[in-house]
Amino acid sequence: xxxxxxxxxxxxxAIALFAIDPxxxxxxxxxxxxxxxxxxxxxxxxxxxxxxxxxRLHPNISDEALFGGLDLSATLATGHPIQTEGLLSKxxxxxxxxxxxxxxxxxxxxxxxxxxxxGLSIIALDEAAEEGEGLGHSLxxxxxxxxxxxxxxxxxxxxxxxxxxxxxxxxARLTHVRHAPEDYRDLCLVAKAxxxxxxxxxxxxxxxxxxxxxxxxxxxxxxxxxxxxVELALVPRATQIPETAPPEQARPPQPQETEAQENPxxxxxxxxxxxxxxxxEALIExxxxxxxxxxxxxxxxxxxxxxxxxxxxxxxxxKGNHRGRPVASRSGxxxxxxRIDLIATLRSAAPWQGLRAQTTAPKPRGMHIRKVDIRVKxxxxxxxxxxxxxxxxxxxxxxxxxxxxxxxxELMLGEAYARRDHVALVAFRGAGADxxxxxxxxxxxxxxxxxxxxxxxxxxxxxxxxxxxxxAVLTSGKxxxxxxxxxxxxRANVSLDGSANRAQAGEDAQNMAKxxxxxxxxxxxxDTGQRPTRGLDDLAKVMGAAYVPLPRADAKxxxxxxxxxxxxx
Amino acid sequence: MSHAFPFxxxxxxxxMKQAMLLTAIDAGIGGVLVFGDRGTGKSTAVRGxxxxxxxxxxIKGCPVNSAAEADIPDWANVADRNVVEKPTPVVDLPLGxxxxxxxxxxxxxxxxxxxxxxxxxxLLARANRGYxxxxxxxxxxxxxxxxxxxVAQSGENLVEREGLSIRHPARFVLVGSGNPEEGELRPxxxxxxxxxxxxxxxxxIDTRIxxxxxxxxxxxxxxxxxxxxxxxxxxxxxSIIAARKRLSKIRTNDAILKDCAxxxxxxxxxxxxxxxxxxxxxxxxxxxxGASEITRAHLRAVAPMALSHRLRRDPLDEAGSxxxxxxxxxxxxx
Numbered sequence: 001x002x003x004x005x006x007x008x009x010x011x012x013x014a015i016a017l018f019a020i021d022p023x024x025x026x027x028x029x030x031x032x033x034x035x036x037x038x039x040x041x042x043x044x045x046x047x048x049x050x051x052x053x054x055x056r057l058h059p060n061i062s063d064e065a066l067f068g069g070l071d072l073s074a075t076l077a078t079g080h081p082i083q084t085e086g087l088l089s090k091x092x093x094x095x096x097x098x099x100x101x102x103x104x105x106x107x108x109x110x111x112x113x114x115x116x117x118x119g120l121s122i123i124a125l126d127e128a129a130e131e132g133e134g135l136g137h138s139l140x141x142x143x144x145x146x147x148x149x150x151x152x153x154x155x156x157x158x159x160x161x162x163x164x165x166x167x168x169x170x171x172a173r174l175t176h177v178r179h180a181p182e183d184y185r186d187l188c189l190v191a192k193a194x195x196x197x198x199x200x201x202x203x204x205x206x207x208x209x210x211x212x213x214x215x216x217x218x219x220x221x222x223x224x225x226x227x228x229x230v231e232l233a234l235v236p237r238a239t240q241i242p243e244t245a246p247p248e249q250a251r252p253p254q255p256q257e258t259e260a261q262e263n264p265x266x267x268x269x270x271x272x273x274x275x276x277x278x279x280x281e282a283l284i285e286x287x288x289x290x291x292x293x294x295x296x297x298x299x300x301x302x303x304x305x306x307x308x309x310x311x312x313x314x315x316x317x318x319k320g321n322h323r324g325r326p327v328a329s330r331s332g333x334x335x336x337x338x339r340i341d342l343i344a345t346l347r348s349a350a351p352w353q354g355l356r357a358q359t360t361a362p363k364p365r366g367m368h369i370r371k372v373d374i375r376v377k378x379x380x381x382x383x384x385x386x387x388x389x390x391x392x393x394x395x396x397x398x399x400x401x402x403x404x405x406x407x408x409x410e411l412m413l414g415e416a417y418a419r420r421d422h423v424a425l426v427a428f429r430g431a432g433a434d435x436x437x438x439x440x441x442x443x444x445x446x447x448x449x450x451x452x453x454x455x456x457x458x459x460x461x462x463x464x465x466x467x468x469x470x471x472a473v474l475t476s477g478k479x480x481x482x483x484x485x486x487x488x489x490x491r492a493n494v495s496l497d498g499s500a501n502r503a504q505a506g507e508d509a510q511n512m513a514k515x516x517x518x519x520x521x522x523x524x525x526x527d528t529g530q531r532p533t534r535g536l537d538d539l540a541k542v543m544g545a546a547y548v549p550l551p552r553a554d555a556k557x558x559x560x561x562x563x564x565x566x567x568x569x
Numbered sequence: 570m571s572h573a574f575p576f577x578x579x580x581x582x583x584x585m586k587q588a589m590l591l592t593a594i595d596a597g598i599g600g601v602l603v604f605g606d607r608g609t610g611k612s613t614a615v616r617g618x619x620x621x622x623x624x625x626x627x628i629k630g631c632p633v634n635s636a637a638e639a640d641i642p643d644w645a646n647v648a649d650r651n652v653v654e655k656p657t658p659v660v661d662l663p664l665g666x667x668x669x670x671x672x673x674x675x676x677x678x679x680x681x682x683x684x685x686x687x688x689x690x691x692l693l694a695r696a697n698r699g700y701x702x703x704x705x706x707x708x709x710x711x712x713x714x715x716x717x718x719x720v721a722q723s724g725e726n727l728v729e730r731e732g733l734s735i736r737h738p739a740r741f742v743l744v745g746s747g748n749p750e751e752g753e754l755r756p757x758x759x760x761x762x763x764x765x766x767x768x769x770x771x772x773x774i775d776t777r778i779x780x781x782x783x784x785x786x787x788x789x790x791x792x793x794x795x796x797x798x799x800x801x802x803x804x805x806x807x808s809i810i811a812a813r814k815r816l817s818k819i820r821t822n823d824a825i826l827k828d829c830a831x832x833x834x835x836x837x838x839x840x841x842x843x844x845x846x847x848x849x850x851x852x853x854x855x856x857x858x859g860a861s862e863i864t865r866a867h868l869r870a871v872a873p874m875a876l877s878h879r880l881r882r883d884p885l886d887e888a889g890s891x892x893x894x895x896x897x898x899x900x901x902x903x
Binding site: 024104105108109111112115137138141184185187188189191192197198199200202203206207339342 | 606608609612661663664667669675704705708748770771774777778780781782784785788
């Protein structure tokens with residue numbers, strides 16, 4: 001790990017490299033909270049790229065603002081089509097603010113715009129507070145520079161300096177920069193050692209190295225350039241700490257190049273200052289020194305956060321099975337995907353026709369529609385939540401537990417109309433599990449179904465979880481958001497195939513828990529035992545679920561625990 | 570974009586390339602789904618394929634790329650009725666596209682400025698006789714998915730809204746790509762894709778190096794790089810054209826039909842779409858290889874991509890469905 005000053009200096013260099021030619025690098029993923037340090041970076045970018053400001057995109061930007069479209073009010077006023085220009089169609093560098101909130105639809109569009117290679121580059125300002133939040137992969141993978149500004153104190157953030165003549169010279173030199181054919185292999189090996197699977201990262205590293213050589217005033221990519229490229233493009237994406245001895249020792253002879261341009265005249269020995277290591281090992285060593293010491297812990301936290309949320313950090317996607325329920329239209333701007341309500345628009349324009357016909361100078365044919373007349377359709381959309389109760393109906397305390405679960409379900413359904421919750425109930429006992437209540441919002445049906453519930457027998461936890469998983473998959477296919485509440489006090493003692501084999505049962509339950517986690521179903525495990533049950537908290541961990549010991553669960557406290565632990569719709 | 574990365578220059582990813590070529594030979598196979606890691610050349614392959622496909626002949630001004638004047642829909646106001654060669658249309662369906670943009674809608678500009686009721690064709694019209702490419706198909710909004718299912722099945726787009734009643738042909742090859750980590754695809758849509766392939770980042774260091782090397786050469790001098798691969802692209806184009814001609818003459822004997830049925834039965838795929846696609850894909854494969862009849866080798870070559878997405882999923886099966894298909898193929902077709 002290096003000091004803050006050193007990191008700041010390397011950021012300065014990174015921005016200089018970016019400024020030489022932004023488009024091939026895709027852009028910058030700037031992870032930082034709002035503050036003077038981030039402002040400094042933006043200011044530096046402005047200086048380096050010699051602009052006054054960057055066009056800003058926000059996460060809810062409309063397609064028309066992005067790509068341009070028909071300017072309806074101007075079109076109506078003039079009588080012939082007038083197009084507006086979109087922010088992306090101009091190319092250049094743009095800023096995406098609050099990038100952590102950008103939805104995958106926007107990210108896909110930005111990624112597509114980058115892929116079209118129109119000279120666009122994007123600076124994504126990511127203010128994610130927690131691991132697992134943050135810019136989605138589809139865009140971050142396409143941004144060459146990943147800068148993490150946290151832990152840089154304001155005192156270290158000096159004003160950045162750029163030599164504009166050097167940048168201009170570097171720009172002119174860039175097309176002449178060549179690199180040794182071995183560099184492909186070296187960068188690929190370093191990427192592999194760091195666990196970077198994306199090939200785009202290697203491409204970005206190669207381009208950065210070329211930019212670096214150009215900035216140094218050299219036509220040949222040197223070891224130092226590669227090292228810088230690794231530090232800027234590969235190290236921030238590392239997912240593992242490289243082993244000390246890289247798997248491949250000797251470099252096999254390079255196959256003959258077909259492209260003449262890739263055959264530079266006898267490259268100088270890239271090793272400098274008597275380093276004994278072959279270049280890529282030296283690169284890996286250098287990369288290792290740059291890795292943050294808490295890398296592994298952070299990666300684990302990221303994975304956990306991602307898995308428990310089951311999304312790429314862009315928030316819960318609402319599928320909205322009630323999408324498109326039209327409500328009354330109202331006056332508004334066209335754009336942002338708004339749909340015009342033609343009839344209402346004409347109706348609102350109708351009373352004015354006489355007046356407008358008199359005041360409009362060249363008499364147009366047809367109706368006079370002004371901007372104020374335009375009515376757009378409104379749609380109501382929301383995503384329904386399903387809470388699947390998985391209740392242990394085995395053993396002695398089965399009756400009371402079932403009764404409380406029933407109570408909690410009824411309480412939830414009581415508020416269902418306000419909150420759009422659906423509830424389902426899976427009970428497991430004896431040799432298997434039954435879905436006692438399919439997802440429903442009907443209180444009446446629930447009461448009738450749950451009147452008398454059988455209890456007793458073994459604990460086929462795995463079977464219960466499996467039924468719940470099936471149900472969760474089914475409901476999410478219907479556009480609902482499933483969550484699980486597991487109520488039990490015992491350890492699994494009946495395996496999936498129905499046999500009373502404690503070891504197998506435990507393993508099956510673990511496997512099902514893993515499958516649930518893989519599906520990204522949020523869950524809570526409520527331990528209703530008198531004392532915390534051994535192993536149940538571990539199972540909750542595997543499931544990515546909250547573990548709540550609740551020895552004397554009554555319907556109210558159960559309801560409160562579930563409400564607190566599961567994400568709201 | 571002036572130059573697409575040449576299809577033949579894509580390193581590895583043979584299954585993906587094969588699947589795309591098969592749909593180019595027989596559009597009736599019904600589309601390709603490419604699921605896999607980021608940065609594995611999914612969209613590059615689609616663009617490359619399109620650059621390589623032989624052009625279609627169509628009426629110049631026709632919004633649905635009609636081949637003959639008689640096919641022009643009556644709502645279309647076509648000024649230029651000359652028959653010209655057009656490149657095979659490829660239409661991107663962006664995420665979050667509005668329904669209006671996809672199916673077409675009342676031309677508001679004309680309606681308001683001139684008071685005419687005219688239809689503005691949508692993306693589905695433009696994709697007729699070509700490709701509809703959906704990146705991140707698994708993130709597509711549900712109502713659009715329903716719409717696409719309907720059109721893909723009927724080959725016709727029907728618009729009934731705002732006082733319009735319009736229909737036009739919409740036959741296209743659906744190409745979807747996505748990353749399964751970000752969301753699953755609904756089984757109904759999954760089944761509608763004829764072929765599906767999984768792509769992975771190459772693990773082998775030499776392959777990775779080759780990818781970077783070619784991409785870098787492409788970036789350095791596009792025209793030159795495209796030119797240096799033009800011959801191999803041309804060879805593929807010729808074999809596609811030859812295979813299309815041969816397609817109808819390929820013989821299918823009853824033993825192969827029996828094999829198809831046995832395979833699908835053993836795998837327990839839903840419905841008969843599995844058999845039909847398997848047969849069509851095998852026929853296209855045979856045509857591509859220049860064979861005169863379908864053999865078991867052709868079935869084996871296409872079975873994983875034609876069937877792997879039609880199996881019932883088992884949450885505890887770690888191996889993945891492609892492996893299951895391969896195992897079954899080995900058992901059923903010795």
